[in-house]
Amino acid sequence: MIKIVIADDHKIVRDGIKALLLTQKKIQVVGEASNGTQLKKLVKETKPDLILLDLIMPGESGLDVIPDLLKLAPEARILILSSEMDEETVCEAVSRGAIGFLHKNSSENELIMAIEAVYNHEPYFGQNIAGIIYKSYTRRLQEHKSNKEPKITDREKEIIALLAEGLCFKEIGERLFISPRTVENHKNNILSKLELKNTIELLRYAIKNHLIHL
Secondary structure (H helix, E strand, O other): EEEEEOOOOHHHHHHHHHHHHHOOEEEEEEEEEOHHHHHHHHHHHOOEEEEOOOOOOEEEOOOHHHHHHHHOOOOOOOEEOOOOOOHHHHHHHHHHHEEEEEEOOOOOOOOOOOOOHEEEEEEEEEEHHHHHHHHHHHHHHHHHHHHHHHOOOOOHHHHHHHOOOOOOOHHHHHHHOOOHHHHHHHHHHHHHOOOHHHHHHHHHHHOOOOOOOO
């Protein structure tokens, strides 16, 4: 038997969910709450297996109470049922401990599927939410790659191109109106930045990353 607590500030929503869950032999609604204070008291008393949680409630929001709920009932699983589904909200709910997220326009069958999955410690996200999480993941992955890739300045690109022409430090300095020592310092900085050992490795990197064209 899956013991469930329903938290939503709209009675009509709670009544509708209860009516649906009453038809499920494996599910027992052990309480309902309309705000965070009521919910925490209820969770402490009933120790539910699963908390069906709306994010928009008077006083403390659903996001705010998640950490407290998990302290009061460490074994409880939290399934968010909300109309709020922007990327920041979904990711914040997950980071605070929710393992399921459904939009309120989900079907009755999907709600039951989500409850069963979350009860079994399996993350469950509705189709729309899954898309949001995927977009968030790809965006952060691109940001990570962008931050990880070394930045080559225009001056450094000029020096790499001239090294590829086979020019020495003095010749490059004359072309760019800088001293040979400055050219050497630029080259050493580039090698250090790219974690390369010598000019050959630098030129290979430059060709591979389209910094020069031979």
